[in-house]
Amino acid sequence: MDLVRDFSDKLVLDRNGREIGRVDRVLLDMSTSPPRVVGFEIGPAVLAARLSPLLGRWVAGLERALGIDRERPVRITVPEIIDRSPHIRVNRLFADTPADLVENQIRRRLPRWPGAA
Amino acid sequence: MSAIFDLVLGIVTSIGGFVEAGSISTAAQAGSEFGFQLLWAIAIATLMLAMLVEMSGRLSAVSKRSIAAAVRERFGIKFQVIPFTAELVIDTLLLAAEIGGAAIALKLLSGVHWQWWVIPLGAMAWAILWWCGFGVVEYGIGLLGLVTLSFVYSAWRLQPATKSLAASLVPSLPQHDPVRYAFLAVSIVGATVSPYLLNFYSSGTLEERMAEEELWVNRATSYLGMCFGGVVSMGVLVTSAMVLQRQHIIPDSYEQAALMFVPVFHDWAVPLFAAALGIGCFGAAVELALNAGYVCAQVFGWSWGANRPRRDAARFSAAFTLVLATALVVGVLGFDPLRLTLLSVALTVAIMPFVVLPFLVLMNDPQYVKKHGSGPIGNVLLAVLTVLGGLLAVVVVPLELFGG
Numbered sequence: 072m073d074l075v076r077d078f079s080d081k082l083v084l085d086r087n088g089r090e091i092g093r094v095d096r097v098l099l100d101m102s103t104s105p106p107r108v109v110g111f112e113i114g115p116a117v118l119a120a121r122l123s124p125l126l127g128r129w130v131a132g133l134e135r136a137l138g139i140d141r142e143r144p145v146r147i148t149v150p151e152i153i154d155r156s157p158h159i160r161v162n163r164l165f166a167d168t169p170a171d172l173v174e175n176q177i178r179r180r181l182p183r184w185p186g187a188a
Numbered sequence: 189m190s191a192i193f194d195l196v197l198g199i200v201t202s203i204g205g206f207v208e209a210g211s212i213s214t215a216a217q218a219g220s221e222f223g224f225q226l227l228w229a230i231a232i233a234t235l236m237l238a239m240l241v242e243m244s245g246r247l248s249a250v251s252k253r254s255i256a257a258a259v260r261e262r263f264g265i266k267f268q269v270i271p272f273t274a275e276l277v278i279d280t281l282l283l284a285a286e287i288g289g290a291a292i293a294l295k296l297l298s299g300v301h302w303q304w305w306v307i308p309l310g311a312m313a314w315a316i317l318w319w320c321g322f323g324v325v326e327y328g329i330g331l332l333g334l335v336t337l338s339f340v341y342s343a344w345r346l347q348p349a350t351k352s353l354a355a356s357l358v359p360s361l362p363q364h365d366p367v368r369y370a371f372l373a374v375s376i377v378g379a380t381v382s383p384y385l386l387n388f389y390s391s392g393t394l395e396e397r398m399a400e401e402e403l404w405v406n407r408a409t410s411y412l413g414m415c416f417g418g419v420v421s422m423g424v425l426v427t428s429a430m431v432l433q434r435q436h437i438i439p440d441s442y443e444q445a446a447l448m449f450v451p452v453f454h455d456w457a458v459p460l461f462a463a464a465l466g467i468g469c470f471g472a473a474v475e476l477a478l479n480a481g482y483v484c485a486q487v488f489g490w491s492w493g494a495n496r497p498r499r500d501a502a503r504f505s506a507a508f509t510l511v512l513a514t515a516l517v518v519g520v521l522g523f524d525p526l527r528l529t530l531l532s533v534a535l536t537v538a539i540m541p542f543v544v545l546p547f548l549v550l551m552n553d554p555q556y557v558k559k560h561g562s563g564p565i566g567n568v569l570l571a572v573l574t575v576l577g578g579l580l581a582v583v584v585v586p587l588e589l590f591g592g
Binding site: 075076079080081082083089090091092093095113115118121122157173174175177178181 | 251252253257260261262264265266269487488489490491492498499502503505506555
């Protein structure tokens with residue numbers, strides 16, 4: 072497996088096919104040789120940290136300020152992966168992940184007008 | 189039968205949706221200052237766009253990924269942060285310019301200052317995005333946009349010399365203002381090859397669930413639709429050349445550009461120009477806002493889709509709402525839509541290498557396009573486009589400063 076090509080930045084779906092996010096950071100066990108992939112994380116703070124550690128800290132602070140930092144980033148371990156192609160499908164439900172927290176917060180603020188597409 | 193219907197509808201709506209603020213303003217200025225001489229720039233830009241649009245559709249139909257998603261997966265966030273940020277900035281500026289263009293069209297009809305129309309138009313665009321599915325956005329507005337064919341009718345009625353038109357399809361040096369000429373040529377390319385069009389088209393391919401077997405529909409729609417659309421842009425340039433240049437008018441506002449319709453449409457000139465400008469700009473505004481939602485959702489892996497219940501894709505809905513709201517603030521503050529258009533066109537050219545380069549890699553990666561990769565000719569053309577994009581990106585800032 073090519074870590075960058077087949078894993079990093081891939082779309083992650085829950086077991087029903089609903090989008091959870093993308094692989095924003097790959098977790099490696101460096102105690103083995105060669106290092107072993109043990110899982111990955113999803114979340115804006117870890118994604119921002121890949122661009123710059125300072126930006127990562129800033130985004131993490133923003134998450135705290137907005138009250139959406141609970142159980143973030145979403146951490147998924149290798150045994151939870153059901154399928155890797157074309158997208159990474161995991162044995163979780165979107166509604167049970169912290170990613171749903173943000174979606175829910177925005178949903179609560181969206182108007183409940185009838186007939187919305 | 190359904191595929192034929194999709195093809196015809198796709199071509200017709202591509203024609204109706206081709207012309208917007210950027211293409212009208214650059215073609216009108218080019219025609220008024222250099223006659224037919226810059227027709228070649230529209231022809232080349234249209235072919236570039238058709239080629240990239242076809243590749244976007246092919247990539248999406250085969251890989252089931254949009255351009256933004258494929259770039260994130262293949263190149264990673266460290267590369268994508270540049271085109272992503274640039275696309276959001278350009279989308280917002282262009283969105284403000286398109287809403288401004290539509291507002292000026294309403295001003296031409298009503299006499300009420302254009303800034304008063306910005307908020308109602310923004311609300312209307314948001315309502316369409318909130319209540320309507322992809323079909324209405326793509327086909328409904330595209331069909332209304334057929335009013336822009338009035339530019340082609342006008343050019344035809346003015347009876348331009350066929351020989352001059354044909355000669356202008358070959359690049360030539362100007363007899364005056366070479367820097368301005370080069371600036372307008374580059375601006376025409378920037379106004380035509382908008383990155384939002386590529387991602388919007390590839391997202392549309394996914395929204396409509398185009399199958400691999402329907403790639404011929406994608407090819408025909410891209411090339412025929414874009415090429416006929418390019419003819420509408422040429423209609424703007426020819427009409428401007430035959431009317432405005434002869435009267436020594438260089439349009440620095442849409443109100444002046446409207447004069448180009450007077451010899452053909454007489455009393456109907458202003459209403460018809462307003463309808464063409466208004467529908468063209470408003471349609472582009474709706475597509476731009478939707479595309480901003482698409483890009484954000486696809487880069488970050490959120491639920492998205494114009495055919496999904498909005499509350500089921502809350503972050504996607506919030507993204508297009510936020511970008512639309514930001515563009516409205518820019519519009520209400522009174523930034524000149526024409527200047528905003530030219531600024532976003534220059535930015536588009538500046539990021540062109542980041543838009544074109546990924547195609548060279550993605551269209552040769554079997555993981556994405558399977559057996560439908562680019563052949564040797566396609567690769568040579570893509571390489572030429574990448575080099576051309578790089579050159580244009582280098583010259584656009586000096587040209588903007590000295591020729592803009």
